[in-house]
Amino acid sequence: MELHALTALQLGEKIRAGEVSPVEAAQAALDRVRQEQGRNNAFITVLGDAALSEALETEKQLRAGARLSPLAGVPMGLKDNICTKGIKTSCASKILGDFAPPYDATLVQRLRAAGGVLLGKLNMDEFAMGSTSETSFYGPVRNPWDLTRVPGGSSGGAAAAVAAGECWYAVGSDTGGSIRQPAAYCGVTGMKPTYGTVSRYGLVAYASSLDQMGPIARTAADCAAVLDLIMGRDRRDGTSLEVESGGLLAGLTGDVRGMKIGLPADCFGEGLEPEVRACVLAAADVLRARGAQVEEFALPIMRYVVPAYYMIAAAEASSNLSRFDGVKYGWRAEGYEDLTDLYSKTRTEGFGSEVKRRILLGAFVLSAGYYDAYYKKALQVKAVIKRAYDEAFEKYDLLLTPVAPSTAPRLGESLDDPLKMYLSDIYTVPLNLAGLPGLSMPCGFDGGGMPIGAQLIGPALGEAKVLGAAHAFQLDTDYHTKMPKGGDAQ
Amino acid sequence: MTWETVIGLETHVELATRTKIFCACTTEFGGAPNTHCCPVCTGMPGALPVMNEKVLEFAVKAGLALHCEITRYSKFDRKNYFYPDLPKAYQVSQLYLPIARNGAVPIKTGKTIRIHELHMEEDAGKLVHDPWIDQTRADYNRCGVPLIEIVTEPDFRSGEEVIAYLEKLRSTLQYLGVSDCKMQEGSLRCDVNLSVRPAGSQELGTRTEMKNLNSFKAIARAIAYEARRQIECMEEGKRIIQETRRWDENKDATFAMRSKENAQDYRYFPEPDIPPMEVTEDYLERLKAELPELAEEKMARYQREWSLPAYDTEMITGQKALADFFEETVALGAPPKQAANWIMGEVLRQLSAGGMEAKDMAFTPRTLARLIALVQTGRLNRNTAVKVFDAVFASDGDADAYVKEHGLEQVSDSGLVAAAVEKVFSANPKSIEDYRAGKEKAFGFLVGQVMRELRGQASPQVVNQIIRERLEQVK
Numbered sequence: 001m002e003l004h005a006l007t008a009l010q011l012g013e014k015i016r017a018g019e020v021s022p023v024e025a026a027q028a029a030l031d032r033v034r035q036e037q038g039r040n041n042a043f044i045t046v047l048g049d050a051a052l053s054e055a056l057e058t059e060k061q062l063r064a065g066a067r068l069s070p071l072a073g074v075p076m077g078l079k080d081n082i083c084t085k086g087i088k089t090s091c092a093s094k095i096l097g098d099f100a101p102p103y104d105a106t107l108v109q110r111l112r113a114a115g116g117v118l119l120g121k122l123n124m125d126e127f128a129m130g131s132t133s134e135t136s137f138y139g140p141v142r143n144p145w146d147l148t149r150v151p152g153g154s155s156g157g158a159a160a161a162v163a164a165g166e167c168w169y170a171v172g173s174d175t176g177g178s179i180r181q182p183a184a185y186c187g188v189t190g191m192k193p194t195y196g197t198v199s200r201y202g203l204v205a206y207a208s209s210l211d212q213m214g215p216i217a218r219t220a221a222d223c224a225a226v227l228d229l230i231m232g233r234d235r236r237d238g239t240s241l242e243v244e245s246g247g248l249l250a251g252l253t254g255d256v257r258g259m260k261i262g263l264p265a266d267c268f269g270e271g272l273e274p275e276v277r278a279c280v281l282a283a284a285d286v287l288r289a290r291g292a293q294v295e296e297f298a299l300p301i302m303r304y305v306v307p308a309y310y311m312i313a314a315a316e317a318s319s320n321l322s323r324f325d326g327v328k329y330g331w332r333a334e335g336y337e338d339l340t341d342l343y344s345k346t347r348t349e350g351f352g353s354e355v356k357r358r359i360l361l362g363a364f365v366l367s368a369g370y371y372d373a374y375y376k377k378a379l380q381v382k383a384v385i386k387r388a389y390d391e392a393f394e395k396y397d398l399l400l401t402p403v404a405p406s407t408a409p410r411l412g413e414s415l416d417d418p419l420k421m422y423l424s425d426i427y428t429v430p431l432n433l434a435g436l437p438g439l440s441m442p443c444g445f446d447g448g449g450m451p452i453g454a455q456l457i458g459p460a461l462g463e464a465k466v467l468g469a470a471h472a473f474q475l476d477t478d479y480h481t482k483m484p485k486g487g488d489a490q
Numbered sequence: 491m492t493w494e495t496v497i498g499l500e501t502h503v504e505l506a507t508r509t510k511i512f513c514a515c516t517t518e519f520g521g522a523p524n525t526h527c528c529p530v531c532t533g534m535p536g537a538l539p540v541m542n543e544k545v546l547e548f549a550v551k552a553g554l555a556l557h558c559e560i561t562r563y564s565k566f567d568r569k570n571y572f573y574p575d576l577p578k579a580y581q582v583s584q585l586y587l588p589i590a591r592n593g594a595v596p597i598k599t600g601k602t603i604r605i606h607e608l609h610m611e612e613d614a615g616k617l618v619h620d621p622w623i624d625q626t627r628a629d630y631n632r633c634g635v636p637l638i639e640i641v642t643e644p645d646f647r648s649g650e651e652v653i654a655y656l657e658k659l660r661s662t663l664q665y666l667g668v669s670d671c672k673m674q675e676g677s678l679r680c681d682v683n684l685s686v687r688p689a690g691s692q693e694l695g696t697r698t699e700m701k702n703l704n705s706f707k708a709i710a711r712a713i714a715y716e717a718r719r720q721i722e723c724m725e726e727g728k729r730i731i732q733e734t735r736r737w738d739e740n741k742d743a744t745f746a747m748r749s750k751e752n753a754q755d756y757r758y759f760p761e762p763d764i765p766p767m768e769v770t771e772d773y774l775e776r777l778k779a780e781l782p783e784l785a786e787e788k789m790a791r792y793q794r795e796w797s798l799p800a801y802d803t804e805m806i807t808g809q810k811a812l813a814d815f816f817e818e819t820v821a822l823g824a825p826p827k828q829a830a831n832w833i834m835g836e837v838l839r840q841l842s843a844g845g846m847e848a849k850d851m852a853f854t855p856r857t858l859a860r861l862i863a864l865v866q867t868g869r870l871n872r873n874t875a876v877k878v879f880d881a882v883f884a885s886d887g888d889a890d891a892y893v894k895e896h897g898l899e900q901v902s903d904s905g906l907v908a909a910a911v912e913k914v915f916s917a918n919p920k921s922i923e924d925y926r927a928g929k930e931k932a933f934g935f936l937v938g939q940v941m942r943e944l945r946g947q948a949s950p951q952v953v954n955q956i957i958r959e960r961l962e963q964v965k
Binding site for chain 2: 081082083089091096099101102103105200201202203204205207208209235236237238239315316318319322323324325327328329339343363366367368371375
């Protein structure tokens with residue numbers, strides 16, 4: 001079996017057993033990236049020698065008897081909005097230029113301490129705004145299953161790289177579905193944990209109250225292993241929760257007997273493609289067959305989630321992105337006449353149109369006279385949504401829904417109709433508004449061979465339940481083992 | 491027509507925490523540009539603020555001392571605007587739920603100034619223009635230094651009231667230890683909102699806001715200038731423009747900076763990176779218990795326990811360091827009234843001559859207590875003691891050593907004094923005659939001569955007594 005077909009945990013085991021060295025693994029990954037990058041454009045920055053020397057360092061530590069972690073020496077990628085010391089972190093935007101942060105994100109420090117080997121930085125929608133990974137200044141990412149289709153977004157590079165076997169796991173960020181939806185489109189497993197469980201220190205903010213980082217990998221078990229490394233209280237993030245890290249991987253039993261799973265009827269109605277609906281309901285049957293109780297219930301909030309999400313996210317974004325002004329770092333326009341001109345030219349030329357659209361929308365909903373009607377109302381809706389989920393979790397251990405209404409669209413189909421693109425976030429955004437954990441797992445393919453994902457949703461801090469059910473599902477199915485044909489097959 | 495001036499103040503006070511409001515960088519004043527900063531206070535992408543608990547504590551204490559209601563559930567908000575001294579392009583401040591509201595500050599004119607609110611916020615950096623290379627450079631050392639902004643109601647009617655309030659505010663915050671309130675270092679900054687209206691009118695006129703007021707003197711002068719300017723404007727039938735005006739110290743005038751009529755929209759919204767702060771009953775009780783004795787309480791106690799005159803207590807409690815100095819001197823055994831006299835007379839004289847504040851002096855209560863004891867035990871007379879004081883004040887020298895070295899010890903030996911009196915009497919028969927003839931002044935002359943004979947070191951009581959006895963005899 002070739003290395004790239006292994007799961008992250010399988011490769012980690014071979015490394016610890018001495019069958020594969022971290023340097024060999026990193027070299028294999030770099031070879032694979034060389035082969036696939038021209039096809040899918042998943043990476044913005046590839047670290048050649050730096051990755052190999054980091055692998056060598058891990059190799060030395062392992063030889064010296066350090067235990068590190070189950071993923072020690074397994075090469076990984078990070079979405080390009082996660083700060084890496086001295087390594088370009090662009091958010092796929094022109095405006096950041098060759099900005100190299102002076103520090104590592106907390107999560108990066110944790111992964112490095114666990115023997116993580118960073119291969120490179122992954123492409124994405126500019127500033128994580130988008131559902132297709134087409135808005136990148138560095139060109140669109142393509143779906144490894146069909147290069148004429150998008151990989152989803154905004155963590156499209158992360159999902160594509162894992163799907164194409166370029167790295168064994170990746171960390172993305174999820175503000176409204178940006179981990180789960182590309183994972184679904186690319187046939188891999190991705191998880192957004194509870195808000196506050198993974199430190200946001202070092203994640204370039206899009207919408208601070210909704211942003212959360214999490215893993216994209218082949219399996220739920222791989223995701224559990226990554227979360228074991230990155231979750232936990234960080235005193236550098238004021239919104240970080242007092243949670244213990246570790247134990248998720250060890251807690252995976254595959255036992256879902258007696259578990260109560262709710263299917264919100266409002267997530268299976270109009271707008272959902274029949275093939276997606278069939279596959280997600282089939283996933284429910286798999287869990288039922290393993291002893292879970294599955295039933296439908298009403299969750300009558302779905303029509304409010306997209307407008308509330310876009311108002312809150314855009315409002316925070318308009319403020320968070322104001323610091324990109326050409327004064328201190330990143331790219332600065334030339335030929336400005338005065339300060340206002342410097343700001344205006346830099347931001348006009350430095351941001352792409354989707355980012356500008358959201359900055360304008362956000363500035364509008366926060367402006368005097370509109371604040372109460374829009375932003376404040378959106379916060380009230382957010383509270384209502386959270387309450388609806390709290391009530392659902394009084395009855396159910398988990399909820400099961402689709403991730404997206406359809407499979408991956410073709411490149412260029414979405415950007416002309418942003419409203420349609422926004423509406424396709426309907427199943428993923430409520431979790432960000434409610435701060436809940438959600439996982440996207442492969443549950444089938446459509447007639448065109450494109451992957452379909454199912455979403456498992458847990459109560460706050462219910463990561464173990466979510467991962468447990470996903471692991472159980474993956475014990476009985478093989479969708480997650482399928483890989484697209486790589487560049488070598490042609 | 492007579493006019494009334496109406497003034498409200500917005501005072502920014504830098505809190506004396508060791509570290510900044512949202513990171514561990516030092517708040518120390520000065521430093522080479524951009525050496526007191528980190529990714530957090532320079533707003534680098536991805537960096538996050540973490541609340542410094544000490545800032546909340548200091549703000550709550552200030553709120554309590556200014557008799558405010560403390561907000562039990564308080565939040566930060568973002569104030570969004572672009573400027574190169576603000577690297578995040580928003581200032582973390584409090585709009586919707588400030589930490590304290592509805593306070594009251596009694597001032598020495600007898601009036602009480604109402605506090606509208608007190609809120610926490612972060613300071614911005616500093617821009618330095620270099621005309622030589624025609625470049626503006628940014629120094630972010632001050633970014634993230636914690637501030638409280640204290641906003642009054644428009645309760646002032648004169649510059650004197652404003653200064654009295656600021657003196658009281660400064661003294662109170664210094665007593666609390668929450669700020670050093672140094673205007674010259676910018677740790678106390680004041681914006682003055684001023685309008686005029688016909689006397690008796692209840693409506694507020696259009697106001698201007700004055701900035702760049704760097705001393706109490708500047709504030710008083712700017713108020714006088716701006717009130718006059720507005721009154722002249724009104725009398726000429728012109729309209730006052732709502733604007734921000736800059737005080738120019740050298741030109742002794744205010745100049746328009748920017749109009750507020752097209753007010754900037756700061757698009758305030760709740761800061762999502764910092765969780766709301768809950769002030770619990772326990773927390774509040776603990777802070778109340780920790781509040782030090784403030785000026786008013788000290789004044790009352792000094793009058794009650796030591797029978798000091800009200801005037802003395804006000805002088806001494808005007809600066810916390812002075813009150814501390816006084817209490818320590820008394821604790822070392824000095825009689826309170828003696829200590830008060832020395833402090834009001836000599837210590838304040840030296841401080842004002844040196845342009846110093848009490849908290850910066852080297853002179854210690856121990857040395858003052860010793861000088862007072864030397865006078866009390868008759869070893870020094872009061873005038874010589876003042877000379878010793880002046881000599882040792884600057885570097886808190888050893889009073890006893892100085893007295894010994896300069897042979898200043900007081901002569902209380904009645905034999906020595908009597909000999910000097912004999913000498914003076916035989917040399918000044920005219921004065922004795924004058925005294926007999928009822929001229930009291932002659933007595934003083936004789937005392938002076940005897941003191942001179944004894945190089946000023948004689949005990950005045952002993953000299954007086956012996957001269958009187960001798961004059962009785964020669965009568």
